[in-house]
Structure formats: structure tokens, C-alpha cells
Amino acid sequence: MATDINQTKGIILSGMRPTGRLHLGNYLGALQNWVALQQEYKCIYMVADIHALTTMESPLDVVDIQPNIAEMVLDWLAAGVDPEQSTMFVQSQVPEVMVLHTLLSMVTPLGWLLRVPTFKDKVRQMDETEESVNYGLVGYPVLQTADIILYKADTVPVGQDQLPHLELAREIVRRFNHRFGDTFPEPKSKLTEAPLIVGLDGQNKMGKTLDNHLELASTPEETTKRVLTAFTDPQRSTRSIPGRPEVCNVYSLHKLCSTGDEVATVYDECTTAQRGCVDCKRHLAGNINQYLEPLRDRRREFERNPDYVNQLLDDGGKKARAIAKQTVGEVYEKMGLGKYV
Ligand code: SF4
Numbered sequence: 001m002a003t004d005i006n007q008t009k010g011i012i013l014s015g016m017r018p019t020g021r022l023h024l025g026n027y028l029g030a031l032q033n034w035v036a037l038q039q040e041y042k043c044i045y046m047v048a049d050i051h052a053l054t055t056m057e058s059p060l061d062v063v064d065i066q067p068n069i070a071e072m073v074l075d076w077l078a079a080g081v082d083p084e085q086s087t088m089f090v091q092s093q094v095p096e097v098m099v100l101h102t103l104l105s106m107v108t109p110l111g112w113l114l115r116v117p118t119f120k121d122k123v124r125q126m127d128e129t130e131e132s133v134n135y136g137l138v139g140y141p142v143l144q145t146a147d148i149i150l151y152k153a154d155t156v157p158v159g160q161d162q163l164p165h166l167e168l169a170r171e172i173v174r175r176f177n178h179r180f181g182d183t184f185p186e187p188k189s190k191l192t193e194a195p196l197i198v199g200l201d202g203q204n205k206m207g208k209t210l211d212n213h214l215e216l217a218s219t220p221e222e223t224t225k226r227v228l229t230a231f232t233d234p235q236r237s238t239r240s241i242p243g244r245p246e247v248c249n250v251y252s253l254h255k256l257c258s259t260g261d262e263v264a265t266v267y268d269e270c271t272t273a274q275r276g277c278v279d280c281k282r283h284l285a286g287n288i289n290q291y292l293e294p295l296r297d298r299r300r301e302f303e304r305n306p307d308y309v310n311q312l313l314d315d316g317g318k319k320a321r322a323i324a325k326q327t328v329g330e331v332y333e334k335m336g337l338g339k340y341v
Pocket of ligand 1 (some may be wrong): 278
């Protein structure tokens with residue numbers, strides 16, 4: 001049966017920017033958790049395309065949005081996000097989120113937004129100043145609040161770094177409810193201990209920008225080729241020198257994708273120089289490929305019907321929009337704006 005957002009089970013809202021094909025870091029850090037949450041909650045998973053616009057650096061970036069949405073949602077499905085259990089939709093296809101964003105901005109002091117630590121980080125990363133940065137980036141947490149409360153979601157899975165955003169959402173909700181009467185639940189955080197997945201460079205978080213990632217949908221050959229480029233213990237210039245697994249990212253990836261016995265063997269053989277790094281990487285690549293095989297098989301099934309993803313997102317968008325209209329209608333009345341059409 002299709003998901004009914006109006007029900008008594010807790011409601012989770014989470015989203016991802018449309019970055020195209022996902023990588024192992026996305027899977028282990030978030031997507032795997034999304035799949036698990038479906039057992040306990042009614043889940044609403046959103047392609048955050050409007051959020052992606054807040055940090056676009058070139059008009060050319062928008063060309064990729066549509067193909068990226070399709071590729072990313074295929075990975076959601078392949079990982080096990082189930083359209084029978086969860087609603088999936090594209091943020092911009094529910095324009096009420098932009099209406100609610102504007103209305104919430106009437107109860108959100110600018111100072112609250114300027115003190116969010118991630119705002120300052122983003123400004124620095126984009127090489128901007130607080131004066132030159134676009135308003136969309138300043139108002140990002142207000143839009144995020146609108147995303148959550150538009151569907152009266154009560155729980156949001158977050159990492160430690162996202163906690164200030166959620167606290168801000170709660171403050172906005174409190175202020176709105178205080179001024180206009182009880183309307184929205186205060187969203188709770190569901191802290192997820194996502195492991196930090198370091199990329200093939202052995203130094204930075206796995207990500208596409210640094211090209212240190214392993215795509216979920218790659219072929220086994222492509223995966224092996226990339227794993228062979230992975231950075232290892234820099235002191236191990238020849239095989240006869242014992243390695244230090246604790247500083248080697250290949251070992252960290254073994255811990256995520258190999259069995260406990262295999263990890264123990266890697267440790268022993270590395271520290272006694274019985275194992276070479278190339279063999280170790282081939283072993284890891286084999287295990288990653290085995291680990292991802294069911295996901296890749298499912299993805300191929302979904303790819304056979306190119307219209308499936310669009311239809312799914314269309315249906316999800318309609319379902320989400322029906323709820324969104326009700327919510328905005330309620331907000332219109334409470335804010336003295338009359339009837340929302
Ligand atoms: S043998 Fe494996 S764990 Fe040891 S340094 Fe080489 S790649 Fe890393």
C-alpha cells in the first residue's frame with residue numbers, strides 16, 4: 001500500500017542534494033540509515049534541489065540538476081529505500097515550501113541565522129563575506145525548517161554538525177506557535193553516529209569534489225581500478241617494511257567492508273610484512289564489489305524502466321503537495337492571510 005503521510009507513526013523528514021550517483025561514503029554515512037529507519041517510521045525523503053541552488057557557483061551547474069536527480073534516486077532505490085514504505089519527492093515540486101519559508105522568515109530574527117556555525121563555515125569555503133553572500137544561504141536554515149514542518153515531521157536524523165540547524169528549527173517553531181497558536185510539533189533530532197568515511201586520498205572525507213570516492217554504481221572493474229590508487233601507509237615504501245594499519249585508509253575500509261576474521265588477518269599480515277599493499281587493495285576491492293553486488297543488481301533492474309523514477313517522484317510530489325497545501329492553508333488562516341488557494 002502506498003505511504004499515507006497522515007498517520008500516527010512518527011514521521012521522519014530527510015533530504016539529499018542532487019549530486020548524481022552516490023558513493024560509498026553516502027551509503028555508509030546516510031543511505032543505509034534511511035533504509036533502516038523505514039522499519040520504525042513513516043519516512044519522507046526529499047531531493048533537495050532548491051538547497052543545491054544556495055551554493056551554485058556557476059549558471060552551468062544547473063544543467064546537471066535533472067540528470068543528477070534521476071541518478072541519485074536510482075541509488076536510493078538500489079540501496080533499499082522502498083516506495084511502498086516511504087515517500088520520495090523533489091523539493092521544488094512542492095512550491096508551498098517556498099511560501100512557508102517566506103512566512104517563517106517573518107518570525108525569524110536575522111541574528112539567529114548569522115550565528116549558525118555552518119553559515120560562517122560556508123561563507124569561508126565560498127570565499128565570500130557575510131555582506132556579499134546571497135540571501136539564500138543566510139536563509140537556508142529557515143528553508144530547512146519549512147521542509148520539516150510543512151509535513152509536520154516530528155523527527156529528523158542528523159549528524160552532530162547539523163544539531164545547531166535543528167535547534168534553530170525548534171526555536172522558529174516555538175516562536176511561531178507562541179505568536180499564532182499551536183500549529184507545528186517541535187522536531188526532535190535522531191542523532192545518527194555516521195562513521196567518517198575517508199576517501200582514497202587517505203586524508204579527506206570521501207566526496208566527489210575531491211575525486212577520492214568510490215561510486216556505488218561503478219562496475220567491479222572500475223571499483224578495483226580506483227581502489228588500487230588508494231593511499232596507504234606512507235612509510236611503507238617496500239613490501240619488506242612492516243605496515244601500520246592504524247594509519248592506513250585501506251585498513252579502515254577493510255573494517256567497513258570485510259569480515260572480522262579478514263580484518264584480523266589483514267592486521268597481522270600487514271604488521272609482519274607478510275602482505276603487500278597491492279594484494280591488500282585487491283582483496284579490499286573484491287570485498288567491496290561483493291558487498292555492493294546486491295545493490296548494483298537492484299539498480300540494474302530499476303534502470304530497465306527509464307520512466308520509473310520520474311513516475312515515482314511525480315506520485316511522491318503529489319502526495320507531499322496535498323499535505324503541504326493543508327499546512328499552508330492552516331498557516332494562512334493563523335497569520336491573517338485568509339484562504340490559501
Ligand atoms: S598491507 Fe594493507 S593495511 Fe597494510 S599498509 Fe598496505 S594497504 Fe594498508
